[in-house]
Each structure stands twice: as structure tokens, then as C-alpha cells.
Amino acid sequence: MTVRIQTADFDVSAEIAGLRRGNAKIGAVASFVGVVRDVNDGDPVAEMTLEHYPGMTEHSIEEIIAQARGRWQVIDALVVHRIGTLRPADQIVLVVVTSGHRGDAFAACEFIMDYLKTRAPFWKKESTAKGERWVDARASDDVAAERWRLKG
């Protein structure tokens, strides 16, 4: 399991190659990349800044991955999350899950992403023409995380 918080950008191919290295049991690789959009809640976004809680961020994501491993056949998982100042079209977060089969890889990848949105201590601040504003948590993210309680 790998969890990295960094200001630098990441390369999806290189991260997948690193996670797969040496394991020929892997048949499925599910990935997710979150990207900065140029509009949020109707306003053009010029840039955003991501703040986090060092230490707790890593611990909470490791805990999320451990939960996914307990529910699905996961060979390995990687989360890279950027902090600092990002602009539209920049990559924000990468989740990669390797598994023997695609159903497990998809489910674990989406589960990790949904829980990361509601549990990992990151906060976004956007710069728009109206000034800076902290992004409010979305009820839809709580719903997305909550639905995993019904399964498994």
C-alpha cells in the first residue's frame, strides 16, 4: 500500500507501473484521476489551494485502504493526493487498485475515492472573480460514501 501527499504532479502510467511491478497475478487495474474544473457552483475558478492535516491525512487514507482490502480481493492500492496551489485541468488525486479480477478492482477503487472525499482531512479554497472562498462539503459526497454501508 502506498499513500503520498505531495505538491508535485504525478504520472499515471509511472504510478501504475510501480504498483504492478513484479506481480504477475494482477489481471485488473482500476484507476481514478480527479481533475480541477474551471467552473464550480456556477463561478469560473482561476485557481485553488489545498490544505491538509499532515499525519492524520496519511493515517486516514491508510485506514480507508485497509477497509477496502477487508471487503474485496485487492492485490495492492495507491493513493497520491496533491496539496498547494492548483489550476483548472491540473490533476488533484490519483487512486489505483490492482486485483486479479475487474469487479474487485472497480469496487475497491470507487470505495476508496468515496471515503477519501468524506474522511480524509483535505480542504479546498477556490479563487474566483468574486474572491477567495472555502469549498463547502457536498451532501452528495456523504451519500456516495454512505451507500457502501448497504453492501457487502
Place this chain on the structure above:
Amino acid sequence: MTVRIQTADFDVSAEIAGLRRGNAKIGAVASFVGVVRDVNDGDPVAEMTLEHYPGMTEHSIEEIIAQARGRWQVIDALVVHRIGTLRPADQIVLVVVTSGHRGDAFAACEFIMDYLKTRAPFWKKESTAKGERWVDARASDDVAAERWRLKG
């Protein structure tokens, strides 16, 4: 929408970058890579050969993507599928879906992959110590494709 059948390998980062280019409405990129495993049905696999039905393959995948677009908010989608001789750890197939939001991206990506496994005319032949053998279709793949009928 992009559908490519090729013998050459693919680079996930480059394919994602190509699909995202110029669209700042994209907030979510879900990807899936299928990989050749070194064991199938208990036997070590030395290599495999993928045969397809030129023309019908492309049409059927375009149809699968069109169905996904009708069900979810998909900005764009890409499928690259390799043919010819592949070895363990080689990449076989890539599905990438871009969307405004992650729920749509994940669902459409998994739907395309599940339907591709049961509808797109590709056939795998494996080389094992026991000789060559055509891979049988899996009932689990039919189940995976069938469950999408219950939703939406």
C-alpha cells in the same frame, strides 16, 4: 469517442491526456487496464494470442460506448484493445471515461468493460505447458454484463 484495435502497446498517461485535451469541464477520469496474468484456470500461461473480427469489433465497441453515453453523463470515452501475441504482464485493454463527476465516470467505465467482455468479438488462445487452448467464455462475465439491466 475513440476506438482503436492495435498490436502495439499503449501508454495510459498519454491516452488520458489525449482524451482530456482542451476540455476543462472534466472533473473525473476513470480508467481500467486489463493485464495478461501468468496463470489461468490453474495452469501457467506462457503467452496468448488475441483474434478479432475486423470491422465488427470497432462497431460493437462504438455501440457499447453509445449505450453508456445514454445512461450516464459522459464527456468522452476511449477504448484501446490489443490483438496478436501477448505475454504475462502485458497490457490487453484500456477503457477511459471522462465526466464532470466521479460516479458517472466509474459507472460508465465498468459498464463498457463488462459489455466489452460479452459483446465485442475478440477471442483468446493461450499457450500453456499442456499446449494451446482457446479460452472459454466465463459465466461470471455474463453475470457482470447482465446486472446492468437491473439498474437505471
Place this chain on the structure above:
Amino acid sequence: MARDGVERIINAMITVLYFARLREALGTGSETIKLPADVSNIDNLRAHLIARGGVWADELQKTAIRAAINQSMASGDSAIADGDEVAFFPPVTGG
């Protein structure tokens, strides 16, 4: 006109393709055949090919065999017409 129509039907030709395990077992990947008068759909064509006996009977009697007409999945009662490209193949195993 009627004469031309009869002429066209009598000379109706189709291409039949075979893939994967089926192609190997039959020893051919494609053939062009004159459409027999009693063949109007996939079930008829399959029966016509099974009547050749030998590997044709063995392979095409398998229930799992799929068919396509002009590169779209077809069922037993799908109609076949002059110039069509018909394909028979095992269940797909890509991805």
C-alpha cells in the same frame, strides 16, 4: 423486372466467416456461397452447413455458437439476403 428479380435471387451470394476455435476446427476462415433457395435466416443457413456432415455437423451443432449478419449480432430468425456477410463464432473472450 420479374425476370431480373428471379435472376437476382437465383444468383444470390453471401460471404460466410468463421472465427477462433470454429475457424481452426473447420479449417477455413471464410467462404463465398450461393444462397440456397430454402435458406432465408440464420437457423436455415446453420442447418444447411450442418448437412455437410463431419466437422461441420460437430462444430455448428454446438449450442454456444453465435452468429452475426453484416457485423451485427444476429439471432436464429434474423433474415439473410443477397450480398450479406454472415459470421459464426464461439462466445467472445476479449478484454
Place this chain on the structure above:
Amino acid sequence: MARDGVERIINAMITVLYFARLREALGTGSETIKLPADVSNIDNLRAHLIARGGVWADELQKTAIRAAINQSMASGDSAIADGDEVAFFPPVTGG
């Protein structure tokens, strides 16, 4: 022994961290405070900070405020002990 125990409790210190909107509104990201005798859990600590009035009352009264103890999510009745790192922050918005 009993004397040492009393000594330790009297001098109990905790670190309190504030993040994001809360950090900006309060004008501070962290402070080290002596744990008051009547503060044994998150609800008590929050009430103690709200009693400072002004922005402290305004911000920490918000129902959405989350808390963590030693980098694990905590609820109102989670116990606080000497040396703990306690954090208050708005709902998370990463990814």
C-alpha cells in the same frame, strides 16, 4: 504516587489545532493549552473554547465542526488526556 498523579493532572497540557476556514477565522493554526479541570472530552473542550466569546463562540458553535484526537476522528464524548493532540476543522473537501 497519589501526589505525582495529582501533579500530572494539574499540569496536563494539550495541543489544539485548527484547519482551513476555522484556522483563518480564529487567526491561529495551533495553540498549547493547560487542560482545565472540568474538561475531559471533546464536548467539554469545545464549550471551554466557546466561552472565550467573539469569533471563538461564532465559529465553534457551528454544528458542522469536526474534531479529531491524536489524528483519529473523534465524537463529542471522546476522552481527552494529557499530551493529546486535538484538532477542530470544517467538513473535509478533498479529492
